[in-house]
Amino acid sequence: MFAAGLLPIALGGFAALSASDSGRLDLPEQQDVALVNDKPVSLERFNRLLTFTTSRSATKDGRVPDADALLLKNALVQKLIDEAVTDAAAKDAGIEVSEKDIDVALDAFAQSFPSTDAFKQYVENTPDGTSTAVRSDIRQRLLRERLAKYEAVPVSGEEVKRYYEEHPELFHQPKRVNASEVLVLPGKDSYSKAKELLEKVRQGSIAFADAARQSSDGSTRALGGARVDLTEATMDSAVWKALLARKPGELTDVIETKEGYCFYLVQDVLPELDRKLEDAAPEIQAQLARLYATTRLEGLLPQLRSKAVIKNTFADRYAALLADLLKPGAPASQVSFSLSSTSSAPQPVPAGPAASTSSQSSRPRP
Structure with a gap:
């Protein structure tokens, strides 16, 4: 949700660093907002998401307070950077998600709603009013799940034995x-x-x-x-x-x-x-594999960001203001923006088939 009323609108320097000559920070950006591996993220997509979100969150005068607009834009830039590093890593690993994979996941997602009308209403509230945004989020989720599997190393017999010995109450x-x-x-x-x-x-x-x-x-x-x-x-x-x-x-x-x-x-x-170790081993191995996959998925984006060359030109342009808004203890640092169908992949999303890879033996255990 927006932090309207939570922050002062007039923070020093806002007018001078506005997105346009009108002095409003809630308007679309005219310059690139970020580069990932020297490639700009889509400015058109950024502004489309921005317009969609601000149109639903503007005050009575039709605008979003400057502090809130800056935080929203910062969240959108981070989202697009995450999408770009995911796409780049998937390409390097030879991992793809087919339209059929997305269809299956979309059907499962639709079935999680109480009714067809409820799902239809959800889709209508996405940026383009169709399933395109939902499919995009599902694609990102599937890519990240497969990247996490790509990093998998088989659970060793020593790990299985250690789990068995450390949890006697289970066996x-x-x-x-x-x-x-x-x-x-x-x-x-x-x-x-x-x-x-x-x-x-x-x-x-x-x-x-x-x-x-x-x-x-x-x-x-x-x-x-x-x-x-x-x-x-x-x-x-x-x-x-x-x-x-x-x-x-x-x-x-x-x-x-x-x-x-x-x-x-x-x-x-x-x-x-x-239960003897040899009898329990398959179950333990499967459980540890699931646990490791979850851990890898949770840490995947920070890992992908660390390996990519990222230039956040939006953050550079508004560095002083963002430093004030996001410093520890500032009210804005406690705000989380709700970006319907854009901030994260919808749940549930099936993992789909694992991607085939050429070599996994050298990748580290999470």
Whole structure:
């Protein structure tokens, strides 16, 4: 959203550095805004996005405050730089996204909306009122996902083994029981009360969950008595023995414990889990591959920017003003602009098929 009213409109030097003779910074730029590897980003696209966004965010007098306009333009320049470095890296890597790939991703994106009309309305609110802007964002997203895959190095056996050893709780678990509990705290006639409740449940005059909600003194009363992952180490020995003596769907008798009198409805008995490394390895490898891919994708743009030759001529022209607006602690530094269908790729977007590459062995692990 724009920061209208958040910043003073009259910051020193604004009029002198305006985008046109009118002294307004919300008007289109007339000079290149950035060069990436000595190639200018599209000034026409920059101004089209600018016009679209400012037309929806102008004040009553038809203009956008200078500070807000400068921040918006800066955000748009960064977006176009990111697109340019992505395109350049994809070209160098021989990675392409076909129109069919985009069609598939666009269909998936459309299905994420509650209705066809909702998706249509979303598209109509993009800069050109058609799916062109959405397709452009999807293309960028797919390119970045494939660039992240291009950087992938196969997960090593040592990494799989280390994960297995560092997460024993995932592969070694004792026998567990899921059950529902009714507990009556110690007191006068507490055993009789528990026994009476158990008989009502056995006879079907009240459901176990209702008996728990209405009469149990246990901590899971509001959940109908549900307790999960009960183990021998966490349970009273008499209760544990009674649970193991029952099959799923069966009730225990009333059991006396230090907490009071209780009875249980057994839901599931889960066997001891002891998965060997060789059995768990494929699952671990897939999980680590997904984790590494996510990490690479999150760090991809900074990496691509660092490898490209970028000249932000817009930032150079307005260096002093941007320094004031974006310095730590300034109100404007807390502002994030909403650029519908232009600020980032829409979600969800399928990754599509991985690009084939000639060599991946030398690329580093993220």
